[in-house]
Amino acid sequence: MTQEQATTRKKKSKREKKKKFNSVIGALFVLGVGLLLGYILFGGGAVSDSEGEHIISGSKKLSNTTAQKTGDEIEGQIRDIIYIPDDESVVAISFINSQQALDTLTSGEGSLLAEAQIGDYYVVFENRAILYRDSLNKIINYAPIIR
Numbered sequence: 001m002t003q004e005q006a007t008t009r010k011k012k013s014k015r016e017k018k019k020k021f022n023s024v025i026g027a028l029f030v031l032g033v034g035l036l037l038g039y040i041l042f043g044g045g046a047v048s049d050s051e052g053e054h055i056i057s058g059s060k061k062l063s064n065t066t067a068q069k070t071g072d073e074i075e076g077q078i079r080d081i082i083y084i085p086d087d088e089s090v091v092a093i094s095f096i097n098s099q100q101a102l103d104t105l106t107s108g109e110g111s112l113l114a115e116a117q118i119g120d121y122y123v124v125f126e127n128r129a130i131l132y133r134d135s136l137n138k139i140i141n142y143a144p145i146i147r
Contacts, residue, residue, distance in 0.1 A: 069134065074121050078132055081139055084125060094122040112143045 069077075071093045078084070096102050096118055105122060106113045112129060113122065120140065121132045131141040 074123065074132065074134065077134070077137060078123060078130060078139065081137070082130075082142070084128070088126045088128075091124045091126060092122075093124075096120050096122065112141050115140050 071090065074093060075090050094101075094105065096105060096116060098118060102116055102118055106116060113131060116122070116131055117133065119133070119135055121134060123130045123132055124145075127145050127147075129143045129145060130139055132138070133140050
């Protein structure tokens, strides 16, 4: 085997390892988002405080408070900021309206929600997850969902 063939083989091996590593990271991210959504959607549909008040809603129909907008309004504001194909729908929208809700979301997710604050929305589309701050009308963080 010539030195050129050996170099080519090493480069190919490195590419394959990098590809495998990226696949593992993507799978772990999807698993984390899936677990969080499963908890929110199937764990009673919402997390409640001691008085039973909704602090995280797991669907586009959010509980009604004066500071909170509807899921359709939030989705529209996000689509005005960043291009998301029309055929990509929202899987879940979570409104963070208390410290307990913030702690619940940030304990199950790593860097995507590191900058989350009370009043933010965590919006999961079919192919992306977004942390949106309505008070600034800005996307604070964004992550693609790799399948």
